Amino acid sequence: MDERIHEHAAVLVDWSARVEAGDDVVLSVAEGAHDLAVAVAEKLGERGANLLATYGSDEIARAYLRAHDGDFDADPEFELALYEKADVALALGGSRNATAKADVPGERRQAYSKARREIREARLSTDWVSTLHPTRAHAQQAGMAYEEYQDFVYDAVLRDWESLADEMAEMKEILDDGSEVRLVSDGTDLTMSIEDRTAVNSAASVAYDSHNLPSGEVFTAPADPAGEVVFDVPMTIQDRRVRNVRLAFEDGEVTEFSAETGEDALADVLGTDEGARRLGELGIGMNRGIDRFTDNILFDEKMGDTVHLAVGRAYDACLPDGEAGNDSAVHVDMITDVSENSRLEVDGEVVQRNGTFRWEDGFEEA
Numbered sequence: 001m002d003e004r005i006h007e008h009a010a011v012l013v014d015w016s017a018r019v020e021a022g023d024d025v026v027l028s029v030a031e032g033a034h035d036l037a038v039a040v041a042e043k044l045g046e047r048g049a050n051l052l053a054t055y056g057s058d059e060i061a062r063a064y065l066r067a068h069d070g071d072f073d074a075d076p077e078f079e080l081a082l083y084e085k086a087d088v089a090l091a092l093g094g095s096r097n098a099t100a101k102a103d104v105p106g107e108r109r110q111a112y113s114k115a116r117r118e119i120r121e122a123r124l125s126t127d128w129v130s131t132l133h134p135t136r137a138h139a140q141q142a143g144m145a146y147e148e149y150q151d152f153v154y155d156a157v158l159r160d161w162e163s164l165a166d167e168m169a170e171m172k173e174i175l176d177d178g179s180e181v182r183l184v185s186d187g188t189d190l191t192m193s194i195e196d197r198t199a200v201n202s203a204a205s206v207a208y209d210s211h212n213l214p215s216g217e218v219f220t221a222p223a224d225p226a227g228e229v230v231f232d233v234p235m236t237i238q239d240r241r242v243r244n245v246r247l248a249f250e251d252g253e254v255t256e257f258s259a260e261t262g263e264d265a266l267a268d269v270l271g272t273d274e275g276a277r278r279l280g281e282l283g284i285g286m287n288r289g290i291d292r293f294t295d296n297i298l299f300d301e302k303m304g305d306t307v308h309l310a311v312g313r314a315y316d317a318c319l320p321d322g323e324a325g326n327d328s329a330v331h332v333d334m335i336t337d338v339s340e341n342s343r344l345e346v347d348g349e350v351v352q353r354n355g356t357f358r359w360e361d362g363f364e365e366a
Helices: 003-016 034-047 058-067 077-085 106-115 117-124 136-142 146-157 161-177 263-270
Strands: 024-030 050-056 088-093 127-132 180-185 188-193 200-202 217-220 223-231 235-237 240-250 253-261 279-285 306-312 331-337 343-346 349-353
Touching (some): 003 146, 024 077, 058 106, 161 200, 223 331, 235 263, 279 331
Parallel strands (some): 024 050, 088 127
Antiparallel strands (some): 180 188, 188 223, 223 240, 235 240, 279 306, 343 349
């Protein structure tokens, strides 16, 4: 086994999930992530944690969803209890076919998501972390040779996360102290309120309220978006390719939308429920170790020179105690490239121009 797989497992268990002896851990293993699962199981055994591994397959999910009549039972108790009793939930992605569920009807996906609301909340109440094991399907999706993609993944995952957290702390402080964010680029002029919000320094560890490995972003929960935004980074949404998305916001919700390709997938997402037409996240990519787009949101949204917004559910970590943020059965991120002809303002002050932050060499004042 590639030694980097063991290193990946160690970062996941020790740094990201902070697993302790006696923790009850649910390990969800995708069909292509077997080797990483073996390495993670070994680490959990060394830690003295309790392990329950589950197998997940996009092909299994496709077969089930296409065969079902769409009248799903709400939050089956056996599945809900699994996450209500768990301390940690680890999800190891690694598909053999990145578009295996492309022909599942959108309304079937919506119904399934709505029927799993309490299960989803129970899982998010654990110390959960999602990561990805490099597979040939993901390499092909990224347009890379398999060995090249392996190097890319491990360069993004096996980092000095503590040092990156220190670098990102400055952006967190700016957002924490700010009231309004404005994003301007080609086709985009969008303002959002961040009053009384708390930004998350997403350094790939639950200790930072961060739940992705790799990570490398600072994100918050915006409110009252107004204006238009263009997402020019191609992405796969619900197993369908989507390009050049445009959203227009009035009174805090999407009033118009379009996409050059994949508009039906976008429509399915926005039609899920009322909260799906509102923003749940503003994220600023700061991981310079991710240097190319790969059509995988786990990596692409963390890349430096990008800003992403998510329609749907907001994360509680960004909200004041007792305040409920945007609620939805979905959380779908979309990315815009800010490396050229762009600026990010907080309370009228430019904090990033053409992808360069004001504390970095090469920042242009005007």
